[in-house]
Amino acid sequence: MSAFYLLSFARAQALLFPLAVLSLGLAAAGCSRGEPFPIADYRKAPQNMGGNHYVLEAEVESQIKGQENVGRFITVRPLNDKEKGRVAVFVPDALGVNLIPTQHYRFELAVRTGGLLYVSQLKKI
Amino acid sequence: MHSRAPFPTLLLALALVPSLAPAAAPAGRGAGGIFAGRGLPGVVTDAARNAADAFGTAPAKAAPDVASAAGKAAQQTTTNATSNQSNSLESNTLLTIINKAFDTDSGDMIDPENGTMRWKGHTYELGQMRIFRSRFERYLALTPTPDQQQYQTLIDQVFARLATNNPNGGSEENMKQAWQLLFQAAEFEADAGTALDVANQVFNTWRIEHEKDAQRIAQTEQERLRDRQQRNVAYDANVTARETRNSAMDATSQAALLNPSSLAPKGSVDGSIDNSGATLTGITVVNGTTETSSSNTSRNGGSGGNRGSGNRNGGYGVNLNQTVSSTIGVGTQLMNASQLVKTEAKIAAIQTSQALTVTAAKVQFQGHIISLFLQRKFQHAIIAAGFYRFIFKGSAQDLDKQFTKTLADFLPGGGDVPFTVGMIENLSREALNEVKQGMAAVRANFGDQQLMAALQRLEEAFFLGEFLGDVSQLEKDKRQKLYALYLKIDSARKLADLKDYEGIIKLNDEIGGLTNDFRSSEVTAAAHAAQQMSRLALAGAKQAASMGDFDHAQSLLEKASGIWPLNPDIAAYGNGVSANASITSQAAVVFDDAYQHKEYRRIYERQQELAVGLATDAQRGLKFKEVIERMGQVELALAQAREAVSRNSPAVAWDMLTVANDLVANDNVVNQLRAEVAPRAADYVALADKAQRAEERGDDATSLSHYLALQDLNPTSPVALNGIERVTTKLLARLADEKNSSVAGKK
Numbered sequence: 001m002s003a004f005y006l007l008s009f010a011r012a013q014a015l016l017f018p019l020a021v022l023s024l025g026l027a028a029a030g031c032s033r034g035e036p037f038p039i040a041d042y043r044k045a046p047q048n049m050g051g052n053h054y055v056l057e058a059e060v061e062s063q064i065k066g067q068e069n070v071g072r073f074i075t076v077r078p079l080n081d082k083e084k085g086r087v088a089v090f091v092p093d094a095l096g097v098n099l100i101p102t103q104h105y106r107f108e109l110a111v112r113t114g115g116l117l118y119v120s121q122l123k124k125i
Numbered sequence: 126m127h128s129r130a131p132f133p134t135l136l137l138a139l140a141l142v143p144s145l146a147p148a149a150a151p152a153g154r155g156a157g158g159i160f161a162g163r164g165l166p167g168v169v170t171d172a173a174r175n176a177a178d179a180f181g182t183a184p185a186k187a188a189p190d191v192a193s194a195a196g197k198a199a200q201q202t203t204t205n206a207t208s209n210q211s212n213s214l215e216s217n218t219l220l221t222i223i224n225k226a227f228d229t230d231s232g233d234m235i236d237p238e239n240g241t242m243r244w245k246g247h248t249y250e251l252g253q254m255r256i257f258r259s260r261f262e263r264y265l266a267l268t269p270t271p272d273q274q275q276y277q278t279l280i281d282q283v284f285a286r287l288a289t290n291n292p293n294g295g296s297e298e299n300m301k302q303a304w305q306l307l308f309q310a311a312e313f314e315a316d317a318g319t320a321l322d323v324a325n326q327v328f329n330t331w332r333i334e335h336e337k338d339a340q341r342i343a344q345t346e347q348e349r350l351r352d353r354q355q356r357n358v359a360y361d362a363n364v365t366a367r368e369t370r371n372s373a374m375d376a377t378s379q380a381a382l383l384n385p386s387s388l389a390p391k392g393s394v395d396g397s398i399d400n401s402g403a404t405l406t407g408i409t410v411v412n413g414t415t416e417t418s419s420s421n422t423s424r425n426g427g428s429g430g431n432r433g434s435g436n437r438n439g440g441y442g443v444n445l446n447q448t449v450s451s452t453i454g455v456g457t458q459l460m461n462a463s464q465l466v467k468t469e470a471k472i473a474a475i476q477t478s479q480a481l482t483v484t485a486a487k488v489q490f491q492g493h494i495i496s497l498f499l500q501r502k503f504q505h506a507i508i509a510a511g512f513y514r515f516i517f518k519g520s521a522q523d524l525d526k527q528f529t530k531t532l533a534d535f536l537p538g539g540g541d542v543p544f545t546v547g548m549i550e551n552l553s554r555e556a557l558n559e560v561k562q563g564m565a566a567v568r569a570n571f572g573d574q575q576l577m578a579a580l581q582r583l584e585e586a587f588f589l590g591e592f593l594g595d596v597s598q599l600e601k602d603k604r605q606k607l608y609a610l611y612l613k614i615d616s617a618r619k620l621a622d623l624k625d626y627e628g629i630i631k632l633n634d635e636i637g638g639l640t641n642d643f644r645s646s647e648v649t650a651a652a653h654a655a656q657q658m659s660r661l662a663l664a665g666a667k668q669a670a671s672m673g674d675f676d677h678a679q680s681l682l683e684k685a686s687g688i689w690p691l692n693p694d695i696a697a698y699g700n701g702v703s704a705n706a707s708i709t710s711q712a713a714v715v716f717d718d719a720y721q722h723k724e725y726r727r728i729y730e731r732q733q734e735l736a737v738g739l740a741t742d743a744q745r746g747l748k749f750k751e752v753i754e755r756m757g758q759v760e761l762a763l764a765q766a767r768e769a770v771s772r773n774s775p776a777v778a779w780d781m782l783t784v785a786n787d788l789v790a791n792d793n794v795v796n797q798l799r800a801e802v803a804p805r806a807a808d809y810v811a812l813a814d815k816a817q818r819a820e821e822r823g824d825d826a827t828s829l830s831h832y833l834a835l836q837d838l839n840p841t842s843p844v845a846l847n848g849i850e851r852v853t854t855k856l857l858a859r860l861a862d863e864k865n866s867s868v869a870g871k872k
Contacts, residue, residue, distance in 0.1 A: 043834055046827045065853040070861045073853050075833060085837055088829050088853075090860065116826035116856065 037109055037117075039078055039087060046115025056107045057125060060099050061086060069093055079104060089117040097122060261587055265608035268601045276313040277594040280320075280504050282306055287511030300515055304328070307508070315597060319497070319505045326493045327512045333486040334516070337479055344475040347468055354465035361458040487517055488525045494549055495528055502592050503553035510550035522546050560590030564599065571603055576610050576640035583607060610639050625691050626652040659689035663698060671740075712738020716745055720752065725789050729756035759785045759792060766798055775806030776839040783813065783844045809838050816848055825852040825859070 037054035058076035066072025071092035078087075089107060091099065099105075108121040285291060286303035293299050304327055311321035490513050497506035514522070524544040563586030570579035583599070590596045613636050620628040629652050637645030662685035669678035686695055712735045719727040728735060732753055739745045766781035779802050785795045803810050816831030829852045836845035 043830055046830050047824060064849060065857060067857040067861060070857055070864060073829075073856070086833050088833055088849075090856070092860075112826070114824045114826040115830060 036080070037078075037087075039085060042087065042111075042115070042117075043085065046111070047113075049111040049115060050113055052111045053120070054109045054111070056087075056089075056109055058087075058105065058107060060101050060103045060105065062101055063099070064088060072099075074099060076105075076107070087117060089119050091119045091122070095119065095122065257588070260591070261584065262608075262611070264587060264591070264596075265604050265611060268604075269598055270314060272313055273315055273594055273598050276310060276315045277598075279306055279310045279313075280508070280594075283310065283320075283508050284504075284511075287508060287515070289514070300512070303508075303512070315592075315594070317592070319502050319592075320508075322493070323497070323505050323509045323512070326490060326509065327516070330486050330490055330512075330516050333482055337482055340475050340479050340482070344472055344479070347472045347475060351465060351468040351472060354461060354468055357461045358458070358465055361461055365458070487521050488527065490516070491524050491528060491546060494546060495524070498549050498553055500592075501556070501589065503556045503590070504593065506553040507550050507557075510546050510553070513546050524549075556589055557593065557595075560586050560593050561595050563589070564595045567599070568603075570642075571606075574640065575642040576607060577642045579603075580607050580610055580614075606639070610636065613639070623691075624655070624689055626656050626689060627691070656689055656692070659685045659692045660694060662688060663692065663694055667698065675741075709738045709741065713742060713745060716749060720748060723789075723791070725752050725756050725759075726792055726794065728752045729760075755788050759788045759795065762788070763794060763798060766802065770798075770802060770805075774839075775802050776809040777841065778802045779806045779810055779813065780839060780842045780844045809835065812838065813844055816845075820848060820852055825856045828852045829856065 034055045035053070037056035038049075042049055056076070057079045059079060061075045061077050064073040064075060071090050071094075073088050073090055075086045075088050077085075089109060091097065104125050105122045106125050107119050110118045110120050112118050283303045283306045286299045286306070291299065304324055307320040307324035307327075310316050311318050311324065490509070494506055494509045494513060497503075497509055522545045524546060529544060563582050566582040567579045567586065570576070570582060583596075586596050613632060617629055617632045617636065620632060630649055633645045633648045633652070636643050662681050666678045666681035666685060669675070669681060682695070682698070685692060689695075715731065716728060716735055716739060719725070728749065729752065732749075735749060739749050762781045762785035766778040766785070769775070769778035769781060779799070782795055782799045782802060785792065786799065789795065812831055812835050816828050816835055819825075819828035819831055829849060832845045832848035832852065836842055836849065839845065
């Protein structure tokens with residue numbers, strides 16, 4: 001009886017592990033929230049995008065202002081030539097990244113109340 | 126000699142220079158000669174250091190040269206313009222220069238303060254200087270009378286008859302002629318009756334002399350009577366003595382006949398015989414004269430009667446204890462003696478009276494001579510002294526002791542030498558000579574066109590020899606020219622008292638045209654220096670006032686006014702100050718109204734006017750300063766906006782206008798330009814408007830996005846930059862709050 005349970009647990013593990021790995025891989029790729037950030041729309045009506053999540057590949061231009069233990073605002077310029085202009089995003093200190101102008105990053109953005117672009121994750125590209 | 130009082134308080138007191146100090150000046154004017162003598166109020170300034178004494182008050186000792194004065198003045202001007210020193214701006218030096226220039230009396234003749242004149246150590250009382258000055262002015266104004274020469278000829282004739290070198294000098298005839306000439310001289314106006322006084326004095330003396338002669342006759346008569354009385358008394362004594370002796374001898378003889386032993390004691394007689402000097406031969410010696418008794422006998426023959434014994438010396442007579450019978454009674458003898466005593470008393474009285482009369486005449490005459498000398502009527506003093514010399518004997522030439530004090534005061538240092546009539550005469554002659562030389566100098570200076578010197582010499586000669594022909598005979602044309610000069614100098618001095626330097630300069634030029642020896646350049650320079658001092662002091666006052674130091678400004682203004690009261694700039698400044706006071710009150714109203722309505726541009730546009738008006742208002746002054754500074758920034762932004770418009774950068778222009786609008790809302794100039802620029806920068810304006818409205822709504826993230834977009838259009842936009850700064854600050858604060866709230870919730 002116990003051997004049966006042990007065999008069943010082993011089989012179940014064998015089946016669940018690949019599923020978990022697959023799920024994490026998909027999540028990491030942002031497949032579900034990887035929609036490109038529409039800069040033109042955002043500029044017209046930022047507050048209309050509240051609650052959305054986007055991915056923005058952009059170049060770090062300059063730092064506007066920051067506050068220790070809170071985060072900082074930086075301006076980024078999209079790498080996509082179709083999108084012109086700059087946007088300001090907030091990078092929380094919790095991400096623990098070093099941002100240097102001219103570096104390229106993929107930012108995962110959450111549009112908060114009032115249109116604040118909150119960087120949830122970022123990866124250097 | 127001039128004894129000038131220190132200067133007032135404060136020409137200027139004008140406190141042009143420390144040395145220019147209305148030292149002060151409250152001071153009496155010391156003055157110089159005919160152009161001085163008036164009292165001073167004190168300037169220094171002094172003063173005037175009041176330069177009232179500008180002409181004739183400053184001590185001559187304190188008179189450096191002009192260059193020194195100018196240097197000091199310039200130096201002090203600089204100092205006074207920036208500092209509030211107590212130094213008077215009055216210049217003793219300046220005043221001294223002016224004083225000396227207008228003072229014709231450089232000698233030591235006149236002391237107007239004391240109303241005296243000193244001449245060769247002798248002091249004359251001139252009485253009130255004002256009266257004396259008026260006499261001099263009258264002298265200059267009048268024409269010499271034609272009979273002056275005749276009068277002087279008469280006086281000269283009197284001199285000649287009284288001269289000691291005249292062979293007949295002192296003769297009765299000469300004296301009489303001289304005396305008669307005095308009556309002729311007295312008829313002239315120039316004599317003023319003085320010759321008559323002398324003549325009367327001489328006549329009086331002569332009368333006294335005649336009285337003396339009458340007394341001398343009376344005395345002689347009395348002496349003769351006394352001699353007769355003396356002889357009578359002597360006769361009485363001799364007779365008495367002889368009869369007594371005879372009686373004694375008879376008695377002795379009789380006694381000897383009757384009783385020879387009793388001869389000796391009873392026949393003794395008092396030694397009166399020896400004392401009386403009587404002799405048995407009938408000769409009597411009286412007072413050194415010898416007369417025979419026969420004459421006495423005949424003279425006394427009528428006396429008869431019962432004569433008694435006794436005489437004035439007590440040495441006559443007989444021993445009354447002895448029974449003696451005399452042909453002259455005792456009563457007769459006493460009466461003769463008494464008459465003799467009375468006569469002696471009369472003679473003594475006559476002698477005393479004579480002595481007193483002579484002394485009185487001498488003293489009276491001497492007093493008259495001295496009086497003439499003190500009145501500066503030297504010719505008459507000489508004439509009187511001439512009469513005196515011949516009337517009184519040589520031993521009576523010393524002046525009476527009662528005049529010693531008067532003369533000792535009059536002639537300092539002369540107390541050790543006995544004063545004589547001759548001394549007064551010599552001094553008078555010296556004065557005549559002095560006046561003669563002075564008038565010669567007047568004419569010489571006149572010939573050289575040196576009228577200042579001529580006027581000075583004439584002043585001296587006039588004060589000494591006012592009544593002398595040399596002075597009174599000065600020609601009419603010379604008098605007129607000197608009088609014109611005198612009047613101008615007097616006017617200049619009065620202008621100097623008033624510190625009317627413009628008038629002084631003008632008159633100074635006129636005086637310079639009249640004479641060659643007037644230091645017009647010095648006076649002009651000094652007057653200009655004073656004017657400059659006043660101007661600089663006024664400039665200092667204005668500067669101090671502009672800096673808000675009103676006390677100092679007032680002090681300097683007072684100094685400027687003290688130096689030159691008629692300075693036209695001071696009047697103009699005074700009017701300005703008055704207007705300023707009006708501006709001050711008006712400025713407060715204007716400023717308050719504009720500030721209340723935030724019409725800062727109105728304040729800005731009237732800033733100069735309001736700056737003066739609000740200079741003393743500390744509270745409004747701060748607000749005013751703030752408004753001006755803010756409006757200055759607005760104007761700068763406007764200028765940049767206009768520049769951007771000209772460069773076809775409407776976005777930049779709009780930004781500048783936005784900055785200006787933030788500094789001063791509703792400024793019409795800013796609004797006007799914004800209206801012009803807005804159509805040309807519509808997108809930018811719209812974006813900026815969105816950003817601003819989002820910020821106002823609290824949509825900071827949206828506002829941040831708009832500001833960034835705005836910055837993209839105008840990277841230098843201060844609106845965008847400031848907006849980004851503001852909204853990011855607020856966003857960070859909100860995020861910090863969220864984080865803190867989250868952490869708190871987890872706990």
